[in-house]
Amino acid sequence: MLPELAAALALLALTGYVVLGGADFGGGFWDLTAGGAERGAPIRAMIKRSMSPVWEANHVWLIFLLVVLWTAFPEAFGSIMSTLAVPIFLAALGIVLRGGAFALKGEAATIAEARFLGATFALSSVLVPFFLGTAAGAIAAGEVPVGNASGGAFSSWTGPTSILVGLISVATGAHLAAVFLGADAQRAGRSDLVRAFRTRALGSGAAAGALAIAGLAVLNSDAPNLFDGLTSGLGLACVAVSALAGLVTLALEWTERFELARFSAALAVAAIVAGWAAAQEPYLLPPGLTVTEAAAPDATLVALLIACGAGMLVLVPALIWLFRLAVSGRLAYDDEPRP
Amino acid sequence: MIDGALGGPVDQDYLLQARQMQAMSFIVHIPLVCFGIAFPAMVLFVEGLWLRTGDPLYKLLAKRWSKAMVLLFAVGVVTGTILSFEMGLLWPEFMATFGDVFGLAFGVEGFSFFIEAIFIAIYVYGWDRLPPRVHLASGVPMVIAGVTGSLMVIAVNGWMNQPTGFRIQGGEVVDIHPWKALFNDNFWHEFVHMYLAGFIVAGFLVAGVYGFGWLKGRRERHHRVALVVALTIAALAAPAQLLVGDWAARTVAVNQPVKLAAFEGLQDTTKGAPFSLAGGIEIPDLLSLLAFHDPNATVKGLNIVPAEDRPPVELVKYSFRTMVAIGSALAALGAWFLWTWWRHYRLPSSRWFYRALVAAGPLSFVALIAGWITTEVGRQPWVVYEVMRTDEAVTGAGGIPVGFVALALVYAGLVAIAAVMLRRLGRQPFHAS
Numbered sequence: 017m018l019p020e021l022a023a024a025l026a027l028l029a030l031t032g033y034v035v036l037g038g039a040d041f042g043g044g045f046w047d048l049t050a051g052g053a054e055r056g057a058p059i060r061a062m063i064k065r066s067m068s069p070v071w072e073a074n075h076v077w078l079i080f081l082l083v084v085l086w087t088a089f090p091e092a093f094g095s096i097m098s099t100l101a102v103p104i105f106l107a108a109l110g111i112v113l114r115g116g117a118f119a120l121k122g123e124a125a126t127i128a129e130a131r132f133l134g135a136t137f138a139l140s141s142v143l144v145p146f147f148l149g150t151a152a153g154a155i156a157a158g159e160v161p162v163g164n165a166s167g168g169a170f171s172s173w174t175g176p177t178s179i180l181v182g183l184i185s186v187a188t189g190a191h192l193a194a195v196f197l198g199a200d201a202q203r204a205g206r207s208d209l210v211r212a213f214r215t216r217a218l219g220s221g222a223a224a225g226a227l228a229i230a231g232l233a234v235l236n237s238d239a240p241n242l243f244d245g246l247t248s249g250l251g252l253a254c255v256a257v258s259a260l261a262g263l264v265t266l267a268l269e270w271t272e273r274f275e276l277a278r279f280s281a282a283l284a285v286a287a288i289v290a291g292w293a294a295a296q297e298p299y300l301l302p303p304g305l306t307v308t309e310a311a312a313p314d315a316t317l318v319a320l321l322i323a324c325g326a327g328m329l330v331l332v333p334a335l336i337w338l339f340r341l342a343v344s345g346r347l348a349y350d351d352e353p354r355p
Numbered sequence: 356m357i358d359g360a361l362g363g364p365v366d367q368d369y370l371l372q373a374r375q376m377q378a379m380s381f382i383v384h385i386p387l388v389c390f391g392i393a394f395p396a397m398v399l400f401v402e403g404l405w406l407r408t409g410d411p412l413y414k415l416l417a418k419r420w421s422k423a424m425v426l427l428f429a430v431g432v433v434t435g436t437i438l439s440f441e442m443g444l445l446w447p448e449f450m451a452t453f454g455d456v457f458g459l460a461f462g463v464e465g466f467s468f469f470i471e472a473i474f475i476a477i478y479v480y481g482w483d484r485l486p487p488r489v490h491l492a493s494g495v496p497m498v499i500a501g502v503t504g505s506l507m508v509i510a511v512n513g514w515m516n517q518p519t520g521f522r523i524q525g526g527e528v529v530d531i532h533p534w535k536a537l538f539n540d541n542f543w544h545e546f547v548h549m550y551l552a553g554f555i556v557a558g559f560l561v562a563g564v565y566g567f568g569w570l571k572g573r574r575e576r577h578h579r580v581a582l583v584v585a586l587t588i589a590a591l592a593a594p595a596q597l598l599v600g601d602w603a604a605r606t607v608a609v610n611q612p613v614k615l616a617a618f619e620g621l622q623d624t625t626k627g628a629p630f631s632l633a634g635g636i637e638i639p640d641l642l643s644l645l646a647f648h649d650p651n652a653t654v655k656g657l658n659i660v661p662a663e664d665r666p667p668v669e670l671v672k673y674s675f676r677t678m679v680a681i682g683s684a685l686a687a688l689g690a691w692f693l694w695t696w697w698r699h700y701r702l703p704s705s706r707w708f709y710r711a712l713v714a715a716g717p718l719s720f721v722a723l724i725a726g727w728i729t730t731e732v733g734r735q736p737w738v739v740y741e742v743m744r745t746d747e748a749v750t751g752a753g754g755i756p757v758g759f760v761a762l763a764l765v766y767a768g769l770v771a772i773a774a775v776m777l778r779r780l781g782r783q784p785f786h787a788s
Contacts, residue, residue, distance in 0.1 A: 069480045072432050072472040080465045082439050086450050087458025091360045094451025097443025098361070101752040108440040109765055112433040116769045119429030123776040133772075164361040164448055165751035312455030312531075319459045319533040327466035334496070338473045347480035 019311035021321055022088035023293070023300070029084055031289045033077035035192060035282045038185065040071045042193025044114060044141020045186065046216060047134065053127060060134065062209055063193075064122070066200045069347040071118065073338060075111075087320050089310045091162060092300050096151070099160045099167035103147040110144035113137075142186055149185030153178035156292060157239040158302040176238040180231045187224040188285050194220055195265065195281045199274035203345065210272060217269045217277070225262050228288075241302060245295025254291030258284045357743050358526035360451040365751035373445045373749050376759040378731075380437050383766050385727060386560075386720055387431035388505055391471070392553030394424045395498045397561070397584060402491055412577050415785060418482055420581075423780055425479040430773050432472070437762070445755075449738050449748035452528060456521050457514045459533040460507040467504035470496050505553070506546050513541030516730065517610050518739045540610060544603045545730075551592045551599055552726065555685060556719045558589025563716030564781065566709045577785055583702070586712070589719075590689030597686050600679070601645070607733075608646035611740065612655035613664070614733035615646055617671040621656045628654035666735040674728040681722035688715055 043063045050056030086093040097104060113136050121133035150173040154160055157177040160167050172178075198213035235243040245251040261284035268277035296302050300310045311317060341347050367373070398420045405413035443450050474497040481490050514520075520536030521528050562585035565578055608615045619642050621628055627650060630641035640650035647654075657665050688711050695703045702708075734740055738748045 069476040072429065073469065073476060075432060075436070076465065076469045076472050079436065079439055079468060082443070083458065083461040083465045086443065086454035087462055088455070090454030090458070091451045093443055093454060094361050094447035097440075097450070098447040098750045098752050101444050101750065102754070104440065105444055105758055108437055108444075109761060111436050112765055112769060115429055115433035115436075116772070119426055120772050120776050123426070123779055125779065162361065164359075164365050164451075165753075166361075169753060312458075315531050316455040316458065316533050320462050323459060323462045324466075327463070327469075331466055331469050334470055334473045338477055341477060341481065341485075346484045347476065348484075 018314055018317040018321070019088075019308045022084065022311060022317050023307045025321070025324055026081060026084045026088065027289065027293050029077050029081035031286045033074075033081055034185075034188070034289055035285050036070075036074040037077055038145060038189035038285070039192035039196050040067055040074050040189075041114070041141045041145045041186075042189035042191065042220075043067050043197065044118075044138045045190040046193055046197070048138030048142060053131065058206075058209060059212060062197055062201055062204075062206070064118075065348055066197055066342075067118070068122075069342050070338065071115070073335065075115070078111075084320070084324075088312050088317055089300060089307075090312060092305060092310045094164065095162050095166070095301060095305075096155065096160055098163075098165035099169075099172055100151045100154055101165065102169055103151045103154075103173045107144050107147040107151070110140040110147065113140040114144060145185040145189050146182040149182035150174070150178040152185075152292075153181030155301060156181065156242050156296060158241065160301050162301065162305050176234045177242070180227070180234050184224065184227050184231060184288075187220060187227055188288075191217060191220040191224050192281055192285060195269065195274060195277045198269070198272075199278050200343075202272070202274050203343070210274070213274075214269055214272055217274075218266065221262065221266050221269065221281075225259075225266075228258075228262075242292075242295050245297070246291055249294070250297075251291050251295035254287045254294055258287035258291065261287060356526055357452065357523055357528070357747070359448045359743075359747060360528075361448050364448075364747045365749070367746070367749045367751060367755075369755035370746050370749050372755045372759050374745060376755065376762065377441055377445055378728075379759075379763060379766070380434065380441055381727060381731075382724055383770065384431065384434040384438055385723060386556060387427055387434060388508075388549075389553040389556035389723065390424070390427045391431055391501045392505055392550060393557035393588065394420065394427065395475070395494060395501050397557070397588060398424055399491065399494045399498060401580075401584060402494065406487055406491060412580065416577055416581055419780070419783075419785070421479045421482070423777060425475060426773065426776060426780070428471075428475055430769065433769075434766075435468075444752075444758075445750055446738065446745075446748045447750050449743060452743065452748075453518075453521075453739060456518075456528065456531050456533065456536050457511045460510045460514075460537050464504050464507035467500040467507065470500035471504060474500065502550065505549060507537075509546045509549050510537050510539070510542050512730075513545045514539045515738065516545075516734055516740050517541045518742050523742065541606065544599065544606050548596070548599045548603050548726075551596045552723050554588050554592035555596060556723050558585050558587075558592065559685065559712070559719040560716040561585035562589055563713050566712035570706065570709045570713065575785070579702070586692055587696075589685075589715075590692045593682070593685040593689035596682055600682060604645060605647065608654070611733070613657060613660055614666065614671070614730075616655060616657045616659075617666050617668045617733050618675040618729070619654075620668050620672045621654060622658055623656040624653060624659060625656060626653045627651050664736065666733050671729055671733045674725040674732065677725040678722045678729060681718050681725070685715055685719055685722070688712065 043066065047060050047063050050059040117133045117137035117140070121130060121137060124130035124133055154173040157175055159172040159175065194213050194217035198210055198217055201209035201213055232243065235246065246255055261280045265277050265280040265284060268280060298306045298308065300307045398417050401413050401420065402417040405411070405417060474493055477493045478490065478497055481493060485493065514536050517540045519539050520532040522530045562582055565582040565585065568578055569582065604615070619628070619630060621642065627640045628642040629637045629639045630645065631637045643652040643654055644650045646652065657668065691703060691708060695701065736744050736746070738745045
């Protein structure tokens with residue numbers, strides 16, 4: 017029971033990061049593809065305005081995931097970080113470049129500076145979810161054995177499943193971002209941007225869906241156990257929920273109802289994460305290490321769950337306040353201090 | 356002996372590079388932690404002055420500082436992330452074997468980081484949009500979380516130096532008590548030492564910037580206010596740090612005698628051990644006095660353990676001296692200011708004071724790093740003191756030098772650009788209505 021609760025905590029952190037952190041990376045994707053400096057300016061300004069107050073808090077879900085893993089499942093953590101050192105280190109470098117460039121580009125004084133920092137921000141925003149996705153794909157495909165760097169340094173995360181999950185991570189992040197930004201644009205009364213994000217949301221949503229369907233074929237040949245898990249029982253239910261939520265999202269985007277689409281788009285992504293967990297249950301690192309085997313002793317799990325339970329009592333109201341302020345447009349600063 | 360949860364030691368040709376990469380990552384991150392500890396309190400203090408006096412100058416200053424604060428926080432977020440990743444990327448066997456012993460502290464730290472990130476955003480982006488009192492109140496969790504977060508990381512470092520809350524049985528870690536591991540013997544003194552260091556480094560660096568302006572003839576009122584606030588914080592913390600340093604050294608003398616012997620390079624166990632100053636001058640009995648508050652106390656020497664269990668003595672010794680020397684000088688500088696302020700209610704007028712102040716910023720950073728080298732290299736060859744060696748903890752993955760160079764290049768760019776942007780922020784005109 018305790019190991020499952022700890023695993024649920026890790027899953028919560030992962031979902032938080034994939035949905036909220038993923039949307040921030042998606043913001044970078046739309047920044048990258050917004051076009052020339054002049055044409056892309058309104059879109060980039062909207063992305064900056066929406067992301068600035070929340071990206072740091074959204075990023076903490078990743079740290080929280082790492083902490084839960086190394087405390088509750090230390091052997092699995094050590095095995096993952098050593099075998100998948102290459103993609104995870106590349107993602108870490110990307111996180112530095114993304115966050116650094118985003119925070120600093122606000123102070124850029126010339127077009128050239130803004131371009132350099134903007135390009136760094138945008139490019140690393142695409143690379144981070146891709147590499148983290150390949151790492152997740154490697155775990156799902158059973159490429160991470162227990163041990164200190166026991167799996168292939170490159171072969172473990174360059175298989176079809178890894179590449180697929182990497183691409184899906186980029187696509188879902190971009191889709192979430194387009195939906196969230198569309199809602200922000202609507203609230204700000206910017207109908208030109210609403211149209212721009214509608215097109216992007218529909219396009220990226222369709223792409224994410226197509227990748228997911230094509231992905232099932234890839235999984236069938238590359239990771240048959242995972243495929244079986246996703247096409248039966250709870251795994252199948254999650255996939256169905258995700259597909260349904262995806263379709264509803266597309267319909268809502270078509271009719272420009274972005275407020276509602278935010279929730280269905282998030283549900284579609286969260287259901288896939290849950291489906292992954294259900295598909296490889298009872299394993300944490302398939303094919304060998306189960307959640308129960310990997311779990312820390314009860315004393316540690318109890319302490320961690322108590323600390324996190326208490327922490328949530330503070331965190332949840334704080335997060336709600338932050339998002340309410342951000343959504344109502346009350347968090348933004350003028351570039352010059354008002355006298 | 357410990358077996359290691361992932362199967363024991365592996366061949367790693369680049370252990371030293373792994374340690375250096377970790378050290379570089381700390382050197383970039385730790386000064387930002389100092390700002391995370393001290394800057395929110397400084398900003399809130401100035402905003403509080405605004406609410407009390409209604410003087411818009413205080414508001415402008417708090418607002419300006421809060422912009423620098425969020426920029427430094429963002430850089431701290433990403434460099435702190437690198438540290439979290441490196442725990443596993445460089446030391447997977449350490450994490451796999453002991454993550455369940457000390458991980459709880461990081462759980463609490465994770466929530467602190469969440470709270471800090473949330474409220475720093477509300478605070479910085481909420482200027483003029485939240486009612487003034489609500490805005491001030493939104494800064495309070497940011498201050499508290501900045502402290503609890505660093506406290507938890509320090510708790511883990513204290514545990515690595517004084518591992519408690521578990522037993523080794525047949526090479527396995529058993530009988531884990533995570534709360535005991537969290538509240539280890541080093542918890543309080545390491546925390547207070549780092550907390551004061553945060554105020555000293557952030558205070559002197561900020562004061563040094565305004566001191567530089569002062570030398571160039573800047574005497575506007577906002578300049579003076581900023582200087583006095585930053586300087587007061589640093590000046591109060593620096594003398595107090597001497598007392599905390601004494602407390603820390605005495606704890607090390609009891610818990611880690613080999614580390615203490617490395618501070619002085621003391622080979623043999625000595626009754627009434629001397630302390631040597633620069634230039635070969637040796638003061639009899641001083642080390643015994645410092646370590647045990649008794650000139651006749653016996654101080655254990657390095658040779659109580661075999662050579663392979665000793666830290667690199669010279670590096671530890673000179674780092675320790677650097678820290679103590681700079682710390683003492685900063686305390687003297689702080690005392691100079693406090694004395695002048697108390698006696699005459701004005702800033703010191705000597706240009707030498709401001710020259711010293713400009714030097715004090717970078718020097719306090721050097722002392723901070725020297726202090727961390729003292730405790731971290733002084734712990735070598737152990738990652739978990741007398742339980743697990745760094746060569747048993749290191750990753751079996753290849754490519755450490757490549758990663759090291761890549762990260763060094765990225766950090767060089769990050770630090771350079773952040774410095775340019777901060778300088779630009781500082782040069783923006785200060786609109787006082």
